[in-house]
Amino acid sequence: MLVIFLKFLHFLALFFGGVSIASSIVQSAHAKAKTPPAPPVQSAMRTLGFISLGAILVLWITGIALVQALEGALVLNWAFYGKLVGAAIVLGCSAALNFLSLNAARKKTAPDAALMKKFVSGARGGLLIALIGVAIAFTPF
Numbered sequence: 001m002l003v004i005f006l007k008f009l010h011f012l013a014l015f016f017g018g019v020s021i022a023s024s025i026v027q028s029a030h031a032k033a034k035t036p037p038a039p040p041v042q043s044a045m046r047t048l049g050f051i052s053l054g055a056i057l058v059l060w061i062t063g064i065a066l067v068q069a070l071e072g073a074l075v076l077n078w079a080f081y082g083k084l085v086g087a088a089i090v091l092g093c094s095a096a097l098n099f100l101s102l103n104a105a106r107k108k109t110a111p112d113a114a115l116m117k118k119f120v121s122g123a124r125g126g127l128l129i130a131l132i133g134v135a136i137a138f139t140p141f
């Protein structure tokens with residue numbers, strides 16, 4: 001029962017993590033239009049970033065709990081560790097993005113767009129690694 005609940009939370013967190021896509025679409029639309037996002041849009045984007053960070057934290061918490069709960073029944077192969085490397089990159093980039101945008105909001109300036117872009121690309125790369133890792137790790141060959 002605990003495993004089912006943890007898996008449910010793990011998958012729910014995946015769903016919530018997806019909101020970061022909305023934020024990057026809005027960001028690139030503004031970059032293309034060469035207009036800074038209006039303050040309410042900036043605040044909504046900060047909220048989306050915060051939800052994504054919460055989601056990756058829940059993925060880590062429920063993931064670690066699943067490893068404990070499924071001890072022995074789980075194949076901890078190289079692909080699983082690859083998934084963890086990807087998930088760690090996503091966590092680091094998401095934390096950095098939240099820090100940069102909160103810091104900028106506090107100083108009432110726009111966050112450094114070039115640096116933000118680097119962390120967004122990093123998060124995407126990390127997610128790609130994590131998803132490839134999970135696809136391989138949980139496939140019985």
Ligand code: HEM
Nearest residue numbers: 059060063064066067070084086087090127130131134138
């Ligand atoms: C970007 C981060 C992550 C993504 C996208 C992700 C995705 C997934 C997916 C799709 C599954 C289902 C696989 C299947 O049943 O075929 C899964 C299961 C699992 N994940 Fe994650 N995960 C992430 C992070 C983590 C982390 C950080 C850990 C551990 C520290 C973790 C531990 C697990 C475990 C143990 C299962 C296996 C449950 C089972 O046996 O079915 N995950 N994950």
